[in-house]
Amino acid sequence: MTASPIQDLSRLCVHTITTRPWPIxxxxxxxxxxGVAGITVWRQALEGRNVAxxxxxxxxxxxxxxxxxxxxxxxxTDAQQRQRAVDDNFRAIDEAAELGAPLVVLVCGADPxxxxxxxxxxxxxxxxxxxxxxxQANVRxxxxxxxxxxxxxxxxxxTMRQANDACDQINSPHVGVVVDVYHLxxxxxxxxxxxxxxxxxxxxAFHVCDWRSPTEDMLNDxxxxxxxxxxxxxxxxxxxxxxxxHGFIEVxxxxxxxxxxxxxxxxxxxxEAYLSHT
Amino acid sequence: MTASPIQDLSRLCVHTITTRPWPIxxxxxxxxxxGVAGITVWRQALEGRNVAxxxxxxxxxxxxxxxxxxxxxxxxTDAQQRQRAVDDNFRAIDEAAELGAPLVVLVCGADPxxxxxxxxxxxxxxxxxxxxxxxQANVRxxxxxxxxxxxxxxxxxxTMRQANDACDQINSPHVGVVVDVYHLxxxxxxxxxxxxxxxxxxxxAFHVCDWRSPTEDMLNDxxxxxxxxxxxxxxxxxxxxxxxxHGFIEVxxxxxxxxxxxxxxxxxxxxEAYLSHT
Numbered sequence: 001m002t003a004s005p006i007q008d009l010s011r012l013c014v015h016t017i018t019t020r021p022w023p024i025x026x027x028x029x030x031x032x033x034x035g036v037a038g039i040t041v042w043r044q045a046l047e048g049r050n051v052a053x054x055x056x057x058x059x060x061x062x063x064x065x066x067x068x069x070x071x072x073x074x075x076x077t078d079a080q081q082r083q084r085a086v087d088d089n090f091r092a093i094d095e096a097a098e099l100g101a102p103l104v105v106l107v108c109g110a111d112p113x114x115x116x117x118x119x120x121x122x123x124x125x126x127x128x129x130x131x132x133x134x135x136q137a138n139v140r141x142x143x144x145x146x147x148x149x150x151x152x153x154x155x156x157x158x159t160m161r162q163a164n165d166a167c168d169q170i171n172s173p174h175v176g177v178v179v180d181v182y183h184l185x186x187x188x189x190x191x192x193x194x195x196x197x198x199x200x201x202x203x204x205a206f207h208v209c210d211w212r213s214p215t216e217d218m219l220n221d222x223x224x225x226x227x228x229x230x231x232x233x234x235x236x237x238x239x240x241x242x243x244x245x246h247g248f249i250e251v252x253x254x255x256x257x258x259x260x261x262x263x264x265x266x267x268x269x270x271x272e273a274y275l276s277h278t
Numbered sequence: 279m280t281a282s283p284i285q286d287l288s289r290l291c292v293h294t295i296t297t298r299p300w301p302i303x304x305x306x307x308x309x310x311x312x313g314v315a316g317i318t319v320w321r322q323a324l325e326g327r328n329v330a331x332x333x334x335x336x337x338x339x340x341x342x343x344x345x346x347x348x349x350x351x352x353x354x355t356d357a358q359q360r361q362r363a364v365d366d367n368f369r370a371i372d373e374a375a376e377l378g379a380p381l382v383v384l385v386c387g388a389d390p391x392x393x394x395x396x397x398x399x400x401x402x403x404x405x406x407x408x409x410x411x412x413x414q415a416n417v418r419x420x421x422x423x424x425x426x427x428x429x430x431x432x433x434x435x436x437t438m439r440q441a442n443d444a445c446d447q448i449n450s451p452h453v454g455v456v457v458d459v460y461h462l463x464x465x466x467x468x469x470x471x472x473x474x475x476x477x478x479x480x481x482x483a484f485h486v487c488d489w490r491s492p493t494e495d496m497l498n499d500x501x502x503x504x505x506x507x508x509x510x511x512x513x514x515x516x517x518x519x520x521x522x523x524h525g526f527i528e529v530x531x532x533x534x535x536x537x538x539x540x541x542x543x544x545x546x547x548x549x550e551a552y553l554s555h556t
Binding site for chain 1: 390393394427431437496509
C-alpha cells in the first residue's frame, strides 16, 4: 500500500536549512513565491534577528510556521553541562513562542563517555525539566529518533519504539514524536510503531528526503525524494493512516551537493520531487 | 555487569583484513610470532594462492583457522545476478573447506532497487540454496547483522533480532549468527537477542573493534577497542553468558588510519587493546 498521489503544494513545508545559503528574508520571499505552504525555521536562521518580527513576516507572506529546529542535546557526563542544555531548551521554547511556532523539534543528544541507557534517562529527565515551560508557552516538544549512526553523539533515541517508550514515560499531551524517513526507513518495526504513535495522538511531524547509494558523507549527503532507496510514499501512507492526513510534509535536506547549486533551481527540484516522489 | 578480565591471548583471533597491507604469508609469521591464537581469513588474501596449502601453513604456524570472510550478497533485482551470488557462495563454501575454516561469515547483501522485505526474503532463499553444500562440506554459515547505515547495499539484516528470526526460518544447526559490536552496540534489544541466540545454540562468532567519535568514514574508520564509545567488555559478558565463553574474540578493524601505520606497531596495539579494553 502506498499513499494516494499528492495533488498540490498545500502540505509542503521546507526547512530553512534545506536552502541554507539563503538568509531568512530571502527564504521568506522565495518560498512564498514558489507556493510553499509551510516553513520550519532553524535557530541559526534567526541569529541577529528580531524573532517576533521574522514570525510576523513569515505569516504576512502567507507561510505557516510548522516548527522550530532544534532543541535537545540533553545528555552529558557533566551536570553543569546538562543544566546548560536545559537552559538552552528554555530559550528554544521561548523563541518558538515568539516566532509563533507550535513545536520544537528535539534532537535529543548522547554523550559517548557514558552508557546509552544513561543518556536515554538524561533525555527523559531533560524533557521533564523543560516540560512546564513548554506547556506555559503552548509549545509542543517533538522527540525525533535519529539514525543509529548518530547514537554516539547526536541521539541515544534511535527508533520509533524508543521514542514511543520515552513518550509513555513522560506521558504528556505536549510531548510527541517527529517521524523522519531518513532516520527510520530501515527499521522493520516502523509501520507498527507509527501506528502506535498515531493511536496515542503523538505523531507531531513528518520529515522527508532520501538515502543516496552510496552515501558519501554521514551528515550532509541526503538526497531529494526519489533519488534514493527509501520507500517515502509507503511511509507517508503509514503516517497518514496514523491520523496525520492533513499534517505538513517537511522537506529537510542537508546536502553539500545541493547547497552548492543555485538555490532557486534547487527549490524547483524540491517541488518536482515533492509532487512526483513523495 | 562486565565480563571478567582477559588474562592471555588464547582467545585472540585477528582478521587478515585488519592488517591488510601484509600478504597472508607475512601475516602467518607475524601473527604466530605475536602469540595471536586464531585467524579469520578474508578471501582477497587467498587470491593467487593454493588455498589448501595456505591452510596447512597456518596450522603449521600454530594458528587456529576461525572463519572465512565472506559470503553473502544474495539479494538482487535481477535473477541472473542472484544465481551468480549463489554460485559465488558455493565457491566460498568450497574454499572454506579447502582452507580448513569451519565457518563462512555472511554479509547478506541488499539491493537499493527493491524493498528491504524483498531483499530479506532473497537472503533466506539464498542461504537455503547453498545450505546443502555447506552441510556436505561441514562448513557452517554465520549471518552477520550489519549496522543500519549499510541497509541500502550491504545487508538488509540489521539487528540481532532479524538475524535470529532468519535463523528460525531456516532452522538448521549449520546456520547461525555472527555478533559484531560495531554493528550492534546501539540496539536496546541487544542483550536479550544475544541470550536468545545463545539459547538456540546459534552464536557462532564474536567480532570486536570500537566506534570512534567522530567517525569520519562510513566504512574504514573503525577504532581499536577502548578508543570509542562501545561497551565492548559488557557485550563480551553477554556473549559469554550466552554460552560463548571459550569462543574466539575476533579483532576486525577496517581503518585507513591504521593501514597507514607500521603494521608491526599496529599489531602490538591490537594486543594491548585486546588485553586492556576488551
